[in-house]
Amino acid sequence: MTTVADTERIPMVDLAGQYRRIEGEIDEAIRSVLESTRFIKGPVLVSFEQELADYLGGRHAIGVASGTDAIQVALMAIGIGPGDEVITSSFSFVAAAEAVALLGATPVFADIVPGSFNMDPTKVEPLINERTKAIIPVHLFGQPADMDAFVRLGADHDLFVIEDNAQAIGSTFGGRAAGYIGDIGTLSFFPSKNLGAFGDGGAVLTNDDELASLMRAIANHGTLKKYHNNRIGVNSRLDSIQAAVLRVKLRHLDEYQRARVAAADRYDALLSEIPDVEVPARLSDRTHVFHQYTIRVKGGRNERDRIAAALGEEGIATAIYYPVPIHELEAYRSDERRAADLAETLRACDEVLSLPMHTELTDPQITRIASRVTDLVRL
Numbered sequence: 001m002t003t004v005a006d007t008e009r010i011p012m013v014d015l016a017g018q019y020r021r022i023e024g025e026i027d028e029a030i031r032s033v034l035e036s037t038r039f040i041k042g043p044v045l046v047s048f049e050q051e052l053a054d055y056l057g058g059r060h061a062i063g064v065a066s067g068t069d070a071i072q073v074a075l076m077a078i079g080i081g082p083g084d085e086v087i088t089s090s091f092s093f094v095a096a097a098e099a100v101a102l103l104g105a106t107p108v109f110a111d112i113v114p115g116s117f118n119m120d121p122t123k124v125e126p127l128i129n130e131r132t133k134a135i136i137p138v139h140l141f142g143q144p145a146d147m148d149a150f151v152r153l154g155a156d157h158d159l160f161v162i163e164d165n166a167q168a169i170g171s172t173f174g175g176r177a178a179g180y181i182g183d184i185g186t187l188s189f190f191p192s193k194n195l196g197a198f199g200d201g202g203a204v205l206t207n208d209d210e211l212a213s214l215m216r217a218i219a220n221h222g223t224l225k226k227y228h229n230n231r232i233g234v235n236s237r238l239d240s241i242q243a244a245v246l247r248v249k250l251r252h253l254d255e256y257q258r259a260r261v262a263a264a265d266r267y268d269a270l271l272s273e274i275p276d277v278e279v280p281a282r283l284s285d286r287t288h289v290f291h292q293y294t295i296r297v298k299g300g301r302n303e304r305d306r307i308a309a310a311l312g313e314e315g316i317a318t319a320i321y322y323p324v325p326i327h328e329l330e331a332y333r334s335d336e337r338r339a340a341d342l343a344e345t346l347r348a349c350d351e352v353l354s355l356p357m358h359t360e361l362t363d364p365q366i367t368r369i370a371s372r373v374t375d376l377v378r379l
């Protein structure tokens with residue numbers, strides 16, 4: 001007999017549920033922008049940028065139009081262009097590689113550490129040559145990459161380090177806020193991110209005054225002052241309505257992060273002893289803000305896909321981040337680089353399964369998901 005609870009659909013994210021709890025605050029914040037008509041570069045953006053930097057304990061935060069633009073603006077600020085190489089992870093969303101390629105430079109892919117899914121610094125070092133200009137570690141699924149090692153590599157080889165922190169806002173490495181450890185950090189406010197807007201948005205982070213003013217200018221047509229454009233820039237700004245939404249949500253971010261970590265703790269308790277399932281590694285020198293709760297299903301792609309399909313039939317959403325490594329996507333296939341050893345990246349693509357993870361998940365939902373995963377892996 002199926003009960004009502006057994007047929008309830010469980011989505012990957014529940015943005016409507018999250019909105020309902022803060023509806024009054026959000027509507028008021030949006031209305032105030034509508035009444036001010038200061039839609040671009042208004043005072044609400046200035047306030048949000050300051051509050052964001054203060055929240056993270058950093059010096060500068062500059063709003064831009066998306067997390068992908070944030071990476072592009074960062075790369076433009078450090079002068080990346082044709083002939084340059086930038087090392088990043090192939091086990092990630094395409095944004096970093098895309099921004100590098102768009103500027104005419106070459107993304108070079110290093111393999112990951114199997115436990116954390118983050119780029120492996122020991123695999124980066126052999127890829128560094130005279131054309132290498134920067135490294136972009138991605139703090140995947142909510143847990144920072146090994147920033148001590150990347151900062152050291154940057155210093156040893158005179159490379160910029162840009163942290164793609166789209167998935168790990170508020171996480172720390174060695175007590176320092178992710179995004180402010182390298183030269184520049186980038187954030188995405190894509191709606192489903194831990195701090196999500198009601199549309200696209202992003203930010204660049206830095207403690208360096210010069211890079212900050214350079215990036216502010218680049219994101220604003222290459223100028224800080226109208227008709228004094230002294231460099232080629234882009235039009236990439238965080239609009240006031242998004243900034244107003246984000247200001248409200250920033251006040252709730254601690255509580256959102258606690259809800260995610262509590263959900264992860266509960267999943268861990270139910271899944272960590274299950275053979276053929278590997279729960280996410282949590283490394284001792286850093287915090288994890290669980291943008292995703294991503295397990296590995298042993299047995300390879302067919303087994304993982306079988307379990308995902310069965311969960312889907314029962315109304316339990318899952319997602320595969322990422323099914324195809326970037327170096328195998330049509331636009332990024334590069335013969336020269338395919339020879340590089342990306343074995344752990346390929347294995348992760350075959351084994352990962354992200355379970356529902358959001359601020360509105362309930363204990364009974366997590367219990368049901370975990371028990372169905374447990375039953376299915378045993379089949």
Ligand SMILES: *Cc1c(COP(=O)(O)O)cnc(C)c1O
Nearest residue numbers: 066067068093095166188189190
């Ligand atoms: C979401 C995301 C981005 C890009 O963010 P957009 O705001 O969608 O442009 C970049 N990198 C990673 C790892 C992401 O998850």
